[in-house]
Amino acid sequence: MRRLHQLRAALTKETLALRRDVEALLILIAMPAVFVLIMSLALQDTFAHKIPEPMRVVLLDQTHGAFASQFAGILRKNASLRVSQEAATGAVARVRVREAARTGRVAFAIVVTRSRGTQSSPARVILYANPALPAQVRALGVSLVRQAIAHLDVIRLVSRLRQAGLSGGPGGWNQRLQSSARLVVAKGGLNGAPTPTSVQQNAPAWALLAMFFLAVPLSVSLIKERQQGVLLRLRALPVPSWVLLAGKIIPYFVINMIQLSVVLFEGRYVLPLLGGDALDMGHAPGALVLIAAAANIAAIGYGLLVATFVRTQEQATSFGAVSVLIMGAIGGILVPTMVMPATMQRFAVVSPMSWGLDGFQAIFVRGEGVTGILPDMWRLLVFGAVCLLVAAMRFRRELRPQ
Amino acid sequence: MTADLGLTSPHDGPARVLAASECAIDIDDVVARYPRMDHPSIDHVTLKVRTGALLGLLGPNGAGKTTLLSLLCALMRPQSGAIRVQGMRFDDHPEAYKDLIGLVPQALALYPRLTGTENLAVFGQMSGLSGRQLRARMDFAIDFAGLNEMAQRRVETYSGGLRRRLNLATALLPDPPVLVLDEPTVGIDPQSRHAIHENLRQLSVEGKTIIYTSHYLDEIEQLCDDIAILDRGRLIAQGSLGALLARFTGNRIDLRLEPQDAHRAAGVLSGEPGVQSVTAAGSLVTLATDDPHRRLPAVLAALEAAQLRPVGLSVGPRDLEQAFLSLTGTELRDEP
Ligand SMILES: Nc1ncnc2c1ncn2[C@@H]1O[C@H](COP(=O)(O)OP(=O)(O)O)[C@@H](O)[C@H]1O
Ligand SMILES: [Mg+2]
Numbered sequence: 001m002r003r004l005h006q007l008r009a010a011l012t013k014e015t016l017a018l019r020r021d022v023e024a025l026l027i028l029i030a031m032p033a034v035f036v037l038i039m040s041l042a043l044q045d046t047f048a049h050k051i052p053e054p055m056r057v058v059l060l061d062q063t064h065g066a067f068a069s070q071f072a073g074i075l076r077k078n079a080s081l082r083v084s085q086e087a088a089t090g091a092v093a094r095v096r097v098r099e100a101a102r103t104g105r106v107a108f109a110i111v112v113t114r115s116r117g118t119q120s121s122p123a124r125v126i127l128y129a130n131p132a133l134p135a136q137v138r139a140l141g142v143s144l145v146r147q148a149i150a151h152l153d154v155i156r157l158v159s160r161l162r163q164a165g166l167s168g169g170p171g172g173w174n175q176r177l178q179s180s181a182r183l184v185v186a187k188g189g190l191n192g193a194p195t196p197t198s199v200q201q202n203a204p205a206w207a208l209l210a211m212f213f214l215a216v217p218l219s220v221s222l223i224k225e226r227q228q229g230v231l232l233r234l235r236a237l238p239v240p241s242w243v244l245l246a247g248k249i250i251p252y253f254v255i256n257m258i259q260l261s262v263v264l265f266e267g268r269y270v271l272p273l274l275g276g277d278a279l280d281m282g283h284a285p286g287a288l289v290l291i292a293a294a295a296n297i298a299a300i301g302y303g304l305l306v307a308t309f310v311r312t313q314e315q316a317t318s319f320g321a322v323s324v325l326i327m328g329a330i331g332g333i334l335v336p337t338m339v340m341p342a343t344m345q346r347f348a349v350v351s352p353m354s355w356g357l358d359g360f361q362a363i364f365v366r367g368e369g370v371t372g373i374l375p376d377m378w379r380l381l382v383f384g385a386v387c388l389l390v391a392a393m394r395f396r397r398e399l400r401p402q
Numbered sequence: 403m404t405a406d407l408g409l410t411s412p413h414d415g416p417a418r419v420l421a422a423s424e425c426a427i428d429i430d431d432v433v434a435r436y437p438r439m440d441h442p443s444i445d446h447v448t449l450k451v452r453t454g455a456l457l458g459l460l461g462p463n464g465a466g467k468t469t470l471l472s473l474l475c476a477l478m479r480p481q482s483g484a485i486r487v488q489g490m491r492f493d494d495h496p497e498a499y500k501d502l503i504g505l506v507p508q509a510l511a512l513y514p515r516l517t518g519t520e521n522l523a524v525f526g527q528m529s530g531l532s533g534r535q536l537r538a539r540m541d542f543a544i545d546f547a548g549l550n551e552m553a554q555r556r557v558e559t560y561s562g563g564l565r566r567r568l569n570l571a572t573a574l575l576p577d578p579p580v581l582v583l584d585e586p587t588v589g590i591d592p593q594s595r596h597a598i599h600e601n602l603r604q605l606s607v608e609g610k611t612i613i614y615t616s617h618y619l620d621e622i623e624q625l626c627d628d629i630a631i632l633d634r635g636r637l638i639a640q641g642s643l644g645a646l647l648a649r650f651t652g653n654r655i656d657l658r659l660e661p662q663d664a665h666r667a668a669g670v671l672s673g674e675p676g677v678q679s680v681t682a683a684g685s686l687v688t689l690a691t692d693d694p695h696r697r698l699p700a701v702l703a704a705l706e707a708a709q710l711r712p713v714g715l716s717v718g719p720r721d722l723e724q725a726f727l728s729l730t731g732t733e734l735r736d737e738p
Contacts, residue, residue, distance in 0.1 A: 002530045009527030012520070013513055020515045020556075229509030233572070236475045236505040237528050238497040401479045401492070402437075 006239050010247020017221065018251060024217040029259045032210035036263050039206065040199040041276050047198035054079065055107040055141065060086040060097045067123045067152065067180050068112040074148040075110075081144065098186075101128040102339060108141045115182065123181040125149060131195070131338040142185055149181045156180055195338065196365045199279045203267040204360035205333040207260045208353045211299035212324045214252055218300070219307035219316035221248070234399075241396040249300055249388075256296045282363040287370045291359035294380035298352050301387030308394040327351045355379045425489075426580055426611035427451040427474065432483030434473055442481070443469040445635035451613065451628075453579075456606040458626030459615040466635040467615040468508055471582050474613070475505045487580055501530070504573035508584035510565050511572070514558035518549045518568055521557060522575065529576035539575050546601060547571035563594025570598060580611045587621065599625050638683065655689040655701060658714030670708045674701060685713075 018024060057075065061068040075083045084106075086093050094111055101109035109128040115121045127145055129138045225231045234244060267279030281288065306323070310316045328334050330344075331351030340348065348354045359376035362368040427450065434444040443466045451457050461467050472478040473485060476492040476499060484491065492499040512521050522540045531539055544553050547567040557565060570586055583602075587595040602625065606612055616622050622629060623643065630640040639646060659667050661684060668682040671689060676697045678690045691697045694717045705712060 001532070005527040005530065005532040009524045012527075013516060013524045016520060017513060017515045228514065229507050229511035230513060232477065232507050232509070233505065233511035233525065234528060235477050236500065236503070236507075237525070238500040238530060239528050401476050 002238075003240070003243060006243045007246055010239075010243050011250060014221070014247050014251045018255070021217075024220075025255075028210065028214060028217060028255050029262060031213075032206045032259055033262050033266055035206040035210075036199070036203050036266060037271065037274070039202040040267065040271055041274060043198045043202065044276055047196065047201060054082040055137070056105070057081050057083045057108045057110060057141075058086055058097045058100055058106045059083055060089065060093055060109070060111045062089050062094070062111065062113045063123055065114075065123065070152055070155075071112065071123075071125070071148055071181070074151055075144070078144060078148075098128050101130050102341065104130045104339070106130070107133060107137070108145075110145065112181070122178060124184060125181050126184045126186055128186045133195070142183075146183055149179065149183060152181070153179050196336075196361055197277050197280070199267045199271055199277055200361065200364045201336050203263050203279055204364070205328075205336075205353075205357055207263040208295055208299075208356045208360075209324065209328045209333045210259055210263075211256045211295060211356075212302060212327060212353060213321070214256060214299055215303035215306040215324060216317055216320040218248065218252055218303035219310050219320055220313050222307040223310065223313055223316055231399075241399045242392070244399070245304070245392055245395055248304065252300055252303070253296055256299060257292065260292055260296075280364060282365075282367050284363050284367075284369040284372075287363050287368070287373050288360075290370060291356065291363065291373045291377055291380075294377040294384070295352075295356035295359070297384035298356070298380040298387070299384075301384035301391065302352070304391035304395075305387040308391045308398070327353050330354070332357055352380060352383050355383075424452050425450050426453040426455070426487065427613070428484075428486040428489075429470075429474070430484045430486075432470075432473060432480045432485060434469060434478060434480045436469075441635070443635050444473060444480070446483075447632075447635070447637045448483075449630055449637060449640065451611060453611050454606065454609050455628050456602065456612045456614065456626050457628045457630060458622035459613055459630050459632060460617070460619060460622050461615070461632035462617055464634075465617075465632040467617075467632055468584055469635075470632065471505070471584050471613065471615065474582060475503055476500065501576065502578055503580045503582055504576065504578035506570050506573045506581070506583040506586050508588070510569050512557045512565065512569060515556060517556050518544065518547070518553040518560070521568065522572060525572045526575045531576060539577065543568075543571035543575055546574060548597065561591075561594075563590040563597075566590050566594060567598060567601075570601065574605075579609075581605065581613075583612065583614045585615055585617070587616070587618075595621070653691055653694050654717075655691060655694050655698060656714075656716045657687045657689070657701075657705075657712045658685050659687060659710060659712050661685040663710050666708070667705060667710050667712075670704055670710065671701060674704055677701070 059072055059075065061072065072083065072085065075081055086097050088096075097106075097109035097111060100106045107130050111126040111128075113124050113126065115124045125145060127142060129141055133141075222231075225234075264279065264281065268281065269278070272278040302324075303320075306316065306320050310319055325334070328351075330348055331337075331353035332340070332348050333353050337345050337348045337354065337357075355376040359373040359380070362372040362376070366372065429447055429449040432444055432447050433442050435442040445466075447466075447470065449470075459467050459470065469478065473480055474487070476496070487499060487502045490499050490502065513524065516524065519540065522543050523536070526536045526540055526543075544550070547564070547570065549564070549568065549571075552560065552564060557568065560568065566586060570583065573581065573583075587598055590598075599621075602612060602614065614622070614626060627642060628640075629643055629646055631638050631646075657667065664682045664685050664687050667687050668680045671677060671687065672680045674689075674697070676691050676693065678692070680690075681688050689697075689701065698717055702712075
């Protein structure tokens with residue numbers, strides 16, 4: 001009974017203090033809402049499903065052979081493509097055109113090389129697609145390239161038949177007909193995964209960042225209690241540390257849930273009014289609640305961990321904010337993972353925010369249910385639990401007689 | 403080192419005759435040290451406080467007053483020694499032990515964004531109160547602090563005096579038998595200080611055991627019947643106000659010598675005619691004498707003969723302020 005009253009007191013003081021701290025509430029709830037609005041609209045076209053007309057293509061020829069020039073000629077004739085040729089050759093040029101596709105300066109980069117370095121071997125056509133392109137557009141690009149190769153094969157076949165007929169020599173039909181080029185679609189270019197719309201990326205991304213940003217006001221609130229001497233008074237009272245911790249966890253958990261709901265509501269109903277796409281949230285509300293709760297626990301765990309380590313408000317704001325921004329940058333929050341180079345993409349999985357984002361997008365973009373989010377959910381829960389455990393131990397030690 | 407000279411007197415005065423039931427606070431040979439500090443902040447302190455006493459704990463800044471209260475409130479662990487409140491040790495019954503003591507911290511321990519009433523409700527519930535009992539105690543506290551219509555305003559809008567009074571009232575919510583106040587009147591107007599003193603006298607009359615720390619001597623003199631003086635972590639004097647005045651004031655010769663000479667000087671002077679008692683503490687030797695001015699030449703001559711040279715000298719009747727200064731060699735500074 002006593003614990004219950006104490007818990008109520010802990011909740012009351014935290015809630016009242018929060019309600020009266022307008023700046024903190026603005027940071028926690030309004031900031032992500034504004035960000036989602038701006039970023040979703042600003043990046044609308046980057047994530048757009050409509051096909052840009054004409055699509056820009058950069059071509060790098062490393063063979064200087066007949067095939068490549070004919071291939072380029074066919075692509076140039078296609079009205080839906082605008083082909084430019086990379087003048088330089090070599091490895092650097094190849095990196096450059098690949099980057100052009102990855103960052104979206106062109107829709108596709110095409111590199112023509114030799115398979116085995118010999119003049120007689122068939123060419124290899126490597127296609128890099130801008131990962132932000134919708135799957136249909138990428139498929140279109142692949143089929144255009146495939147058509148061009150097939151077209152050249154047919155021409156070659158016809159000319160060979162004609163040669164065989166004219167000379168009357170044997171063997172024309174006996175020769176194995178080898179295609180003049182082999183198409184390689186670079187990884188990440190067309191693995192068939194549907195890509196998120198602008199709001200499907202931005203809404204969960206900024207909501208997650210704001211959740212973790214909670215580390216700042218959470219630690220500031222604890223530091224203020226230390227500075228105001230309130231913690232000293234509480235230490236002198238018969239209150240266990242878990243009551244005080246619960247008094248912090250629960251209100252901030254609720255705030256995070258409100259914040260997320262605001263952002264999702266905004267994406268679904270407000271954004272379309274401003275000309276953006278409505279947020280498609282998939283068909284698994286249960287999974288959505290689970291992944292949101294797991295991300296929330298991870299965020300609060302991290303916040304409390306920071307709170308028990310920092311000693312001043314300056315440390316809380318600088319360390320809290322910077323660490324969260326770094327986590328966000330790595331985790332594909334500030335910049336979507338799909339436009340990162342492969343090495344960075346591998347790095348992203350160390351950020352808890354990337355687990356959260358992946359979980360949300362599993363539901364929103366890939367249309368998955370509870371089973372689809374389980375790996376992300378578990379990772380978030382384990383991370384949150386470890387943080388909470390360490391924070392609780394440290395807090396308990398702080399409250400105990402020194 | 404001072405104990406044998408009778409300057410610390412843990413078994414002196416009322417403490418000597420205390421039965422266990424009468425002893426509200428029993429601090430027994432406690433040593434406490436902060437991490438990474440060479441010197442203990444509390445150095446073999448023994449202090450017994452009888453039930454219902456209003457004890458003034460006096461000492462300059464840094465003497466260890468807050469540390470001693472922290473030990474008492476189980477915010478800090480002693481390195482050695484034992485502390486009992488109403489016969490109970492913290493380690494045996496942590497929760498019940500904490501219920502016995504109300505702490506009024508030196509810093510204002512209130513939520514500034516919350517109103518007076520909300521602060522009282524929060525800390526009341528944290529102390530384990532609820533329902534009708536909580537409301538009754540809150541009414542008492544609002545009345546006690548003189549909050550009146552300010553009760554519904556945020557604490558950040560309160561004057562310094564009102565905050566202090568609320569700080570005190572908050573500690574009284576669970577009605578603890580022992581009340582511990584750490585410099586509760588620092589930085590407030592005389593009216594508020596007066597009001598707090600009146601409140602404390604009333605509480606004392608009602609039977610609460612109170613420890614009141616201050617570095618203002620006059621405040622302690624006005625308020626408290628019993629005084630303990632703390633300096634550099636050591637209890638250098640303890641007793642009733644009257645006894646301390648009798649011992650450390652009056653017709654005195656204070657001699658300050660090199661510390662290594664003080665004991666020898668005390669020995670030399672103890673046989674001097676007209677000298678009733680000699681005490682040495684640190685570098686200070688104090689002679690109680692019938693007529694300080696008449697006896698001074700002979701005293702100085704005796705020192706000269708023993709090749710002892712005083713480096714400081716004061717003669718004549720003293721008040722407790724001077725006594726404190728000569729005991730501790732420290733001014734009671736005003737600023738914390
Ligand atoms: N947290 C602390 N860490 C280290 N030393 C401390 C700490 N608090 C106080 N002290 C030292 O302990 C001594 C007693 O301090 P304190 O009890 O605060 O004195 P008072 O309350 O009488 O002014 C001082 O020398 C002070 O420097
Ligand atoms: Mg102090």
